[in-house]
Amino acid sequence: MVSLHRTIRSIQRVGFREWWRQMQYICDAKSGTYIGKDQFGNRYYENRNGEEEIPGRHRWVDLAQHDYNATQVPPEWHSWISHIRTEPPTNDAVMQNLTPPWKAPYVENLTGTRGAYKPYNTVRPKYNAWEPKIKARA
Template identity: 60%
Template sequence: MSLQRFVTNVIRTGPRYFFRQMLYHCDPKSGTFIGRDEFGNRYFQNLNAEEEVPGRHRWVDLNQDQYQISQIPPEWHSWLNHIRELPPPEDPILKACTPTWKQAHRETLTGTRGAYKPYSTVGPKIIDWTPKVSARGGGRETVDGA
């Protein structure tokens, strides 16, 4: 990354957005706003070959601070990875076909409190050992000091 590209992108994006990009991307980028998905994620593209490395000219600015890849819908994921040439708002194929089986996109909840935890009806394979202690005195009981 050249110093000229770094300074140019800082000036284009402004100090607030520059700081956010350095926290999340570790690279200040500036480009054309392409669209926003239903989760508030913003998608950008910079086609200037002098500024961006080929293959890294499309990126997403995620809405949440704790992010993971499952927060990106499949339509936008295919655009980011160059499977589709046009972004979802402009793609005539995605506009024309809306499958009946398609559900609303949900992020993966693995590692969170909302993760799926199956209920097991099988007892544990390992059982803790608890010693059985009998009373001392050979089993004789005394009543009221007698």
């Protein structure tokens, strides 16, 4: 539940339009410092003012797509949001010089969509369907 004082303060900081959008999508009114943006267009924020937010909820992501799931956050940003790293990937020297071992760009989990992985089987089946053999009449 958002208090009236916090609601008014948030409207003053981010504006009525952004406040309304936040209430529709994340059901909370948040205002903080813009930290960075990832390759998918997700925006990351942090509120360093400790008395305004519940501990552990002062970092958040504003997802670009609103048909969202957790796999739309890349691993480097996930480590920052989860407090595994103190510096965001844009400022962290280790993350800047890190090369992923797979050399492929990160994609979200596509399970349940048309782009989901579909395996194929190379093993002969144990059971074969019966096919009748028809002899030609003489």
